[in-house]
Amino acid sequence: MKSRAGYLEMQNIRKSFGATLALDGVDLRVFDGEVLALVGENGAGKSTLMKILSGVLRPDAGGMMLDGKPYTPRNPHDARLAGVAMVYQELSLAPHLSVTENIMLGMEPARLGVVNRSEARRLAMDALAQLGHSDIPPTVPVGRLSVAERQIVEIGRALAIGCRVLVLDEPTSSLTAADIERLFVLIRRLRSQGKAIIYISHFLEEVKEISDRFLVLRDGRSVGEGETKSTPLKRVVTLMVGREVTDFYPRSRRKFGEVILGVNDLTGLTRPIAASFELHRGEVLGIAGLMGAGRSELLRTIFGLEPIRRGEIKLGVYSGPASPSHRWMQGMGMVSEDRKNEGLAMGLSVADNVTLSRLTGFGPAGTVFPRRQNQSASRWIEKMQIKCQGPRQPVIHLSGGNQQKVAIARLLHHDVDVFLLDEPTKGIDVGSKVEIYRLIDELAKRGKSVLFVSSYLPELLGVCDRVAVMSRGHLHRARPAKSLDESEAMMEATGAL
Numbered sequence: 001m002k003s004r005a006g007y008l009e010m011q012n013i014r015k016s017f018g019a020t021l022a023l024d025g026v027d028l029r030v031f032d033g034e035v036l037a038l039v040g041e042n043g044a045g046k047s048t049l050m051k052i053l054s055g056v057l058r059p060d061a062g063g064m065m066l067d068g069k070p071y072t073p074r075n076p077h078d079a080r081l082a083g084v085a086m087v088y089q090e091l092s093l094a095p096h097l098s099v100t101e102n103i104m105l106g107m108e109p110a111r112l113g114v115v116n117r118s119e120a121r122r123l124a125m126d127a128l129a130q131l132g133h134s135d136i137p138p139t140v141p142v143g144r145l146s147v148a149e150r151q152i153v154e155i156g157r158a159l160a161i162g163c164r165v166l167v168l169d170e171p172t173s174s175l176t177a178a179d180i181e182r183l184f185v186l187i188r189r190l191r192s193q194g195k196a197i198i199y200i201s202h203f204l205e206e207v208k209e210i211s212d213r214f215l216v217l218r219d220g221r222s223v224g225e226g227e228t229k230s231t232p233l234k235r236v237v238t239l240m241v242g243r244e245v246t247d248f249y250p251r252s253r254r255k256f257g258e259v260i261l262g263v264n265d266l267t268g269l270t271r272p273i274a275a276s277f278e279l280h281r282g283e284v285l286g287i288a289g290l291m292g293a294g295r296s297e298l299l300r301t302i303f304g305l306e307p308i309r310r311g312e313i314k315l316g317v318y319s320g321p322a323s324p325s326h327r328w329m330q331g332m333g334m335v336s337e338d339r340k341n342e343g344l345a346m347g348l349s350v351a352d353n354v355t356l357s358r359l360t361g362f363g364p365a366g367t368v369f370p371r372r373q374n375q376s377a378s379r380w381i382e383k384m385q386i387k388c389q390g391p392r393q394p395v396i397h398l399s400g401g402n403q404q405k406v407a408i409a410r411l412l413h414h415d416v417d418v419f420l421l422d423e424p425t426k427g428i429d430v431g432s433k434v435e436i437y438r439l440i441d442e443l444a445k446r447g448k449s450v451l452f453v454s455s456y457l458p459e460l461l462g463v464c465d466r467v468a469v470m471s472r473g474h475l476h477r478a479r480p481a482k483s484l485d486e487s488e489a490m491m492e493a494t495g496a497l
Contacts, residue, residue: 007031008053008071008084008165008196013062015048022048024220025062028198030165035187035197037211037228039204041240041429042399043387044217046200050167053198054086055079066164077106085158089170089427091150095143100124102142103157127156130193131186148179155186166190167198172206173427176291177490184210202429203456204233216240241431248434249462250441256465257281260449261332261418263302266311271297273473275311279418284440284450285478286464288457289493294473295453296337299420302451303327303334315418328357333411334420335404337453343407344395351377351391354409380409385435401432408439419443419450425459437463457486469493 008030015023023045030036040046051057053064055073064071066082073079076086093102100117103124109116124138133152142150151171158166168187172180187197187210201207207214208228215225216239224239238244261279266272271294279285287295300306302313304324313321318330327334336342344353351370354377355362362376363369377391384405388398395406404424411419421440425433440450440463454460460467461481468478469492476492 007067009065010049010053011063011065013049013052013064014060015052015057016060022220023052023059026217026220026222028215028222030196030198032164032194032196033191034213035191035199035211037207037214038198038200038217039202039207039214039236039240040217041431042401044240044429045220046217047169048220049217050086050169050198050200053079053165054084054167080107080158080161080163083162083164084167085161085163085165086167087151087154087158087169087171089173091154093142093150093154096141098139098141099128099136099145099153099156100138102153103127103160105157107161123160124156127160128152130159131156132189146179148175148182151175151183152186155190163195165196165198167200169200170202170427171199172201172203180206202427202433204236204430207236208233218242237430240429241434248437249459250434250438251463252441252445254282254284254444254465256283257447260316261302261451262312262314264312264314266298266301266313267309268294268297268301269307269309271473272301272470272475275470275475277468277475277478279449279451281417281449282444282447283466284444284452284464286460286467286481287451287453287470287475288460288467288489289455289470291455293470293493294475295470296422298470298475299334299422299451299453303332303420305334328414328416331417332420333357333414333416333418335407335411335422335424337422337426339400339403339407344403346396347394349392349394350381350386350388350398350406353395353406354380354391354413357410358414376413380413384409384412384439399428401428401435404428404432404436408436417448419448421450422453423455424452425454425456433459457489461486461489471495 010028013023013026026049038046052059055076055078071082073082100121104120109119121138128134128136131152136149136152142153171183190197199211211228213225214228214236216223218240257280259278260281264276266275275298289295297306301308304322304327308321315330315332340346351373355373359368362372374391381391386402386405388402395403425436443450452464461484464481466478467481467484469476469489471493
């Protein structure tokens with residue numbers, strides 16, 4: 001054990017949900033002035049463990065200690081009062097309220113039931129100052145702030161009550177490269193102030209850069225920990241997936257066919273401003289760029305979700321704009337970046353989501369026999385290795401990686417020729433990423449075509465045949481992935497080239 005005065009310890013934590021054992025004797029320890037990375041695949045138990053730490057859930061067995069004293073929060077408010085705060089991936093802010101009101105929400109200084117607004121503002125400004133962000137106006141509605149600024153407000157809310165332990169859950173998933181660097185500066189400042197920080201991320205390069213130690217969970221158990229700088233990332237991946245991953249970006253020999261999708265001088269309502277490219281049968285074409293460059297808008301415009309101002313789209317023998325329903329009939333499918341709101345019907349079952357776009361063959365005269373639908377869905381569940389209780393389980397109860405597999409399975413069930421994949425590996429674990437990379441490679445080998453948008457350059461360079469960089473709405477010429485390096489692509493994305 002490190003010789004430090006303050007620390008948080010979770011000992012032999014167990015938690016079950018019915019017959020499912022979510023946590024099986026997990027141990028975790030984090031010290032003041034330290035960043036501990038908590039990593040593991042989706043479903044490994046990270047979220048359950050952190051919900052117990054933050055007072056959302058009660059453990060079935062085990063205990064927690066804070067500075068050597070028992071720590072037993074009954075709810076999140078108890079946890080915050082004890083100095084333990086969690087910033088979730090999906091920020092829990094009230095956009096119509098001001099920065100001050102959000103930071104002090106539920107903890108407003110008051111006398112005889114009347115809120116002391118000047119004191120609330122002072123406390124909020126003090127919290128922002130601790131974070132080095134006195135530039136954020138305390139009176140502006142949070143809805144007007146950028147994603148990165150909203151994250152600062154969320155962290156400021158934690159500091160306003162004297163946070164000792166801060167949990168950051170996938171904090172960079174919606175940030176630009178510049179915002180990520182600013183966040184890391186902030187984390188280092190908090191560490192130097194003596195805060196204990198638990199950092200959850202699927203981006204292992206970030207884990208390597210920002211954390212002091214790591215703890216790996218797999219199947220509800222602690223399977224490994226160590227000093228981050230002295231441990232190769234390959235070792236961390238092996239602990240996460242339970243096997244050695246020898247081929248992270250699988251690439252078989254691909255043979256290109258004729259052009260299946262041609263886009264010429266395409267302009268959307270706001271983005272893209274100008275985009276031209278050709279996608280061949282059997283090809284994986286990557287679209288790189290920074291957030292706001294217009295990559296998602298490009299895919300949405302091609303698929304018919306956004307209007308076209310000018311330009312030409314040719315899909316096989318079809319030419320011109322079309323609605324999403326027509327794109328499905330023409331052999332094109334899309335997986336949205338926002339899988340919860342656009343990519344999936346979260347309240348419906350796995351079977352419903354997989355078969356939603358093509359319900360033919362499940363019964364006479366347009367009827368759907370559940371048994372036939374389940375049989376079809378079960379085939380994709382097996383092929384895609386979707387971890388679920390069965391075809392009738394609601395998608396909302398699956399992990400992020402398995403939800404993404406369901407979204408892709410729908411395109412496979414529909415048997416489309418062109419796959420538009422917008423950030424298909426966002427927010428999912430390493431093991432699921434490798435499975436999706438393998439699926440993309442298999443699709444290309446079968447002569448399918450993939451247009452792959454991603455903010456993560458290494459995966460584009462590892463998976464794609466060619467990569468085109470988008471900058472401020474303009475799509476640059478696609479080049480072979482082998483001839484492009486990360487620094488060059490980033491310079492192109494920022495307009496430096």
